[in-house]
Structure formats: structure tokens, C-alpha cells
Amino acid sequence: AQPRAHVTAPQGAVLNGQRRGDAVLLLVRPRVGDTLRLQVEQTVAIRGRRVDGERSSVPPLLADTRGGTPAPAYGPRADRTNTRVTRVQLFAHSLVEARDLSSSTLLATTDSIVMWTGMARETPRPVRIPLGDEARQVRVAVLPNGAMRMSDPPPSAIPLGVTLASMPGLLPEEPVTVGRTWQRDMTLPSLPVNAYRVDGVVQVRLRLDSLSRGGRQAWMSLTGVLRRDGAARELPAGTRLVSAGTIRGTLTVDRTRAWITDARTVMELQSEVASGPTGSGRPMRLEVRIVQRMRVR
Numbered sequence: 001a002q003p004r005a006h007v008t009a010p011q012g013a014v015l016n017g018q019r020r021g022d023a024v025l026l027l028v029r030p031r032v033g034d035t036l037r038l039q040v041e042q043t044v045a046i047r048g049r050r051v052d053g054e055r056s057s058v059p060p061l062l063a064d065t066r067g068g069t070p071a072p073a074y075g076p077r078a079d080r081t082n083t084r085v086t087r088v089q090l091f092a093h094s095l096v097e098a099r100d101l102s103s104s105t106l107l108a109t110t111d112s113i114v115m116w117t118g119m120a121r122e123t124p125r126p127v128r129i130p131l132g133d134e135a136r137q138v139r140v141a142v143l144p145n146g147a148m149r150m151s152d153p154p155p156s157a158i159p160l161g162v163t164l165a166s167m168p169g170l171l172p173e174e175p176v177t178v179g180r181t182w183q184r185d186m187t188l189p190s191l192p193v194n195a196y197r198v199d200g201v202v203q204v205r206l207r208l209d210s211l212s213r214g215g216r217q218a219w220m221s222l223t224g225v226l227r228r229d230g231a232a233r234e235l236p237a238g239t240r241l242v243s244a245g246t247i248r249g250t251l252t253v254d255r256t257r258a259w260i261t262d263a264r265t266v267m268e269l270q271s272e273v274a275s276g277p278t279g280s281g282r283p284m285r286l287e288v289r290i291v292q293r294m295r296v297r
Contacts, residue, residue, distance in 0.1 A: 023175035024211065026218055027144040029104055029258040030096045036106070036259060040090040042292040045120065047083045049285055083120040088113065094140070103141045110136045145169035146260055170206060170222070170251065171260075181207045186224065186247070202226040202247055218253040226269065245269030245288075263294045 030036065090113050094106040110131055118124035141149045147169030172182045185201050204224035211218055226245040249265030267290040274283035 022215070023177045024208075024215055024218065024255065025175045026171045026208070026220075026253050026255070027258060028142055028146045028171065028260060029099060029144055030106075030142075031258075032096050032099055034096045034257070036094045036096070037297050038090075038092045038094065038108075039295045039297075040092075040292070041087070042290065043085065043087045045083050045085045045289045047287045049082065085116075085118065085120050087116040089115075097139075103143050106140045106142060108138050108140050143169055145171045145173060170204075170220075171253070172206075176208050178208055178210060181205055202245070204247060206251075216254065216256050218255060220251040220253070221249070222251065222265070223248045240274045240283075241271065242283075243269065243271040245271075259296060260294075261296045263292075265292050266290070267292075 091111040092108055093111060094108040096104060097107055098105040113129040113131065114126050115129060116124045116126050138150055143149070168184060168186050170184050170186075172180075176182070183203055183205050186204050187201055202224045204222045206220050206222045209219045209221050224247045226243060226247070245268055247265060247267045249263065251260055252262035253259070254261045267288070269286075269288045269290075271286045271288070272283040273286075
């Protein structure tokens with residue numbers, strides 16, 4: 001069985017010159033000449049099925065009694081007899097070539113990619129993805145808030161390029177104190193539902209939970225809720241799309257290296273697509289769980 005991910009932020013002490021009320025600047029600006037070694041693990045579990053009945057079975061949002069962001073009534077229900085799982089493991093390294101106040105330039109090289117795919121009840125064999133020399137390297141510009149932008153990547157450099165380009169700028173632009181919160185938009189991965197694609201943007205709430213001894217390590221948590229209901233412009237006329245989901249995770253920033261060294265997220269999403277006049281057809285439901293971890297050493 002696939003282990004259930006746990007995403008709990010460490011509770012570091014705020015000691016040795018880093019007082020609890022001090023504001024700290026969280027940014028990504030590694031030193032020129034540094035080599036950053038990246039490991040990415042992602043597991044995507046997808047279950048699709050037709051939905052009976054005229055009413056949508058995507059859970060409604062519940063009002064938060066504390067006045068906060070509403071949350072779905074429940075997450076996807078696991079049915080391992082009809083769940084397809086894809087797991088990808090990627091190893092790469094990046095050399096910091098240059099930096100200034102606006103960005104840092106990295107030469108990122110993919111070392112290896114291994115993939116497992118099959119039904120949840122199976123034990124699939126790992127498959128190593130072949131990579132040509134022209135597909136291994138991309139040049140990436142990294143902004144101080146953590147956002148990454150590729151610079152003229154070769155068409156074949158897709159795996160690492162997609163991974164890096166999906167990193168949004170989550171860090172605050174101003175110094176923050178422990179307990180401070182801020183909001184950012186995250187683009188969800190595009191996933192297949194029947195013959196269409198489902199994607200969207202979720203607004204996440206981030207919080208600086210704690211700082212380590214001396215303030216070198218900073219731990220943050222993130223939570224977010226997605227709700228989308230209506231006809232989507234990118235889908236055929238008359239198609240109706242309903243989505244609900246949650247995302248939660250943690251980030252660790254090494255303030256000495258000026259880099260995000262650990263990021264863990266768990267996303268649970270339910271989507272339904274109904275075709276026909278005003279989306280009156282029998283809908284297809286997709287239940288998705290995405291667990292991702294990125295580590296840098």
C-alpha cells in the first residue's frame with residue numbers, strides 16, 4: 001500500500017541572537033560557484049469513473065466557523081482496485097553561474113529519471129527514462145522569491161524544465177516575523193479528465209512557523225482550497241467543469257545558503273466534467289492525489 005504522506009512543520013527554537021519578535025528576510029540568492037543537488041519524488045494517484053445522477057457529487061464547501069477560508073466537506077475516497085499510480089524520481093544538479101539583485105542564473109543538469117506506473121494493487125517495475133545529451137541541461141533564472149524561469153530550453157529538455165518552471169514565487173518580499181502569514185497563487189498541474197484537461201489556480205496561505213537556533217533555518221507551512229464551478233473557456237461549448245480540492249505542505253529555507261532546501265506538498269482534488277447542452281450529460285469524475293517532495297543538498 002502507498003504510505004500516506006505526513007506534512008508537519010518542525011518546531012525549531014528561536015534562540016542565540018534571533019529573538020522571537022525579530023523580522024527575517026527569506027530569499028533565494030545562492031552564491032556563485034555553488035552546486036545544488038536536487039532530488040524530486042512525485043506520486044500521482046488517479047481514479048476516474050462515470051457519476052450516476054443529475055446532481056454533482058463533488059463535495060460542497062463548508063463555511064469555516066472562525067471566518068477563514070471554506071474547505072471541502074471531505075477529500076477523495078480511495079478505491080485502490082481502480083486507481084492508477086504514477087511515481088517519478090528525478091535527480092539533478094545545478095551550478096550557480098551568476099547572480100545580481102534581481103535574479104540568479106543556474107545551469108541545471110538532469111542526472112537520471114526513473115518512473116513506475118501501474119494500478120495501485122500492482123507492483124510495477126521501475127523504468128529508467130533515457131536522456132540524450134541535448135535533453136539534460138537547461139539554463140534557469142531564479143528570482144529572490146523562489147520563482148523559476150527557463151531561458152531558451154531545448155525542446156527535448158522537458159522533465160527538468162517542467163519541474164523547475166512549476167516552482168512559483170512563494171516567499172514574501174518583505175521581512176516577516178514568526179507567526180506572520182501571506183498569500184500567493186499556485187498553478188495546479190494540468191490533468192486529464194476524459195478527453196479534456198483540468199487545471200486551475202489555487203490561492204495558498206503561507207505562514208512562518210518557526211526559526212532554528214540562530215535563525216539559519218526557517219520553516220513555513222502552506223494551505224489552500226480550490227473551488228471552480230462553471231463553463232471553462234478552454235473546454236468545448238456546453239461543457240461544464242466542477243472542481244474542489246485542498247493543498248497543504250511545508251517549506252524549509254536555509255538562510256545561510258539562501259535556498260529552499262526542502263519542500264513537501266500533498267494535493268487532493270476532485271473534478272467532474274459534463275458535456276452536452278449546459279453540461280447536462282452524465283459527468284466523468286476524476287479523483288486525484290498528488291504527493292511531491294523536493295530536496296536540495
